[in-house]
Amino acid sequence: MFIETEQTPNPATLKFLPGRPVMTSSTRDFASADEATASPLAEALFNLGDVTGVFFGRDFISVTAAPGVAWSSLRTDVIAILLDHFSADMPLFAPGTAHDIRVPAENEDDGAMPGDDPADADIVAQIRELIDTRVRPAVANDGGDIVYRGFERGTVFLRMQGACAGCPSSTATLKNGIEQLLKHYVPEVTEVRAV
Numbered sequence: 001m002f003i004e005t006e007q008t009p010n011p012a013t014l015k016f017l018p019g020r021p022v023m024t025s026s027t028r029d030f031a032s033a034d035e036a037t038a039s040p041l042a043e044a045l046f047n048l049g050d051v052t053g054v055f056f057g058r059d060f061i062s063v064t065a066a067p068g069v070a071w072s073s074l075r076t077d078v079i080a081i082l083l084d085h086f087s088a089d090m091p092l093f094a095p096g097t098a099h100d101i102r103v104p105a106e107n108e109d110d111g112a113m114p115g116d117d118p119a120d121a122d123i124v125a126q127i128r129e130l131i132d133t134r135v136r137p138a139v140a141n142d143g144g145d146i147v148y149r150g151f152e153r154g155t156v157f158l159r160m161q162g163a164c165a166g167c168p169s170s171t172a173t174l175k176n177g178i179e180q181l182l183k184h185y186v187p188e189v190t191e192v193r194a195v
Contacts, residue, residue, distance in 0.1 A: 003082050005075060008143040010167035013053070013064040014071060015143035016078065018086050023056050027145045029161040030054040039093050041085045048081070050074050055144065055162030056092070062143035062162040116151055124151050126186045131158070135178055139164055146178070154190030156182060170194065 004017040028039070031053055036042035042054040045063055051074075053064035063078050065071060116124050131148050139146050144164030150157040158178070164170055171194075179192035 001083060001087055003079050003086075005079075006143070008062065008163035008167070009169045009173075010064070010143075010163045012067070012166065013062050013143055013163040014075065014078070015163065016061045016063065016082055017059060018061070018082060020086065021059055022061055022092070023058055027058070027161065028056040029145070029165075031165070037094070040090060041081070041092055044081045044085070045078060048074065048077050051078075053162070053165065057140055057143070057145065057162065060140075060143060064163070064166070120151055120188075123186060123188050127151060127156055127182060127189065130182060130185055131178075134181060139173075149195050151189075154188060156189055156192045157195045158192060160194055 002019060004019070006015040006017065008015050030036045030039065030042045030046070033043070033046040036046045036054060039054075039056075041061075042056075045051050045054050050066050050069040051063055052066045053062075055062040055064075061082065065074050128148050131146065135146055142163055144160065144162030144167070146164060147159045147161065148156070149159050156179075158174070160167075160170055160174075164173070167173075174192050174194055179189070182189040182192060
């Protein structure tokens with residue numbers, strides 16, 4: 001088995017491609033070692049001690065290194081863990097854990113998100129369609145994901161995951177890319193914010 005690596009726009013994050021599907025549907029972001037207990041693979045990566053984030057995409061795993069950690073030494077350890085995991089055909093998730101959760105359920109209040117107004121249903125549908133068909137595939141190429149979290153009074157709220165979370169160019173991606181795209185196709189959109 002051969003695992004390819006790719007750089008991402010986030011210098012702290014590398015994208016690892018095992019040459020086989022990782023997630024069959026959805027994505028999964030692990031932002032802490034506590035969250036990683038749901039996945040033996042994510043937990044093993046966090047146990048390296050130099051990992052601060054793990055993201056499972058459709059056919060890749062993005063790993064974020066702690067500040068000051070050189071990828072030249074960490075890359076070999078990550079590849080060894082991935083090779084062991086995929087060669088042994090181990091399960092991606094521990095039995096009994098929810099495995100296809102990208103973000104909290106939309107009706108779950110995380111303290112920062114507005115609820116979508118039913119009067120905006122057509123606008124929200126257009127926004128979601130653009131995000132799912134134009135934004136998410138492009139962001140996945142860079143080792144991350146962007147998930148819709150809400151729309152309120154012209155503002156679209158998005159959550160960045162994987163290589164996108166903490167990326168130095170994420171603000172430019174939001175403002176110059178996603179915001180301009182949404183404003184162009186959905187005139188009711190006036191701003192895009194990360195949450």
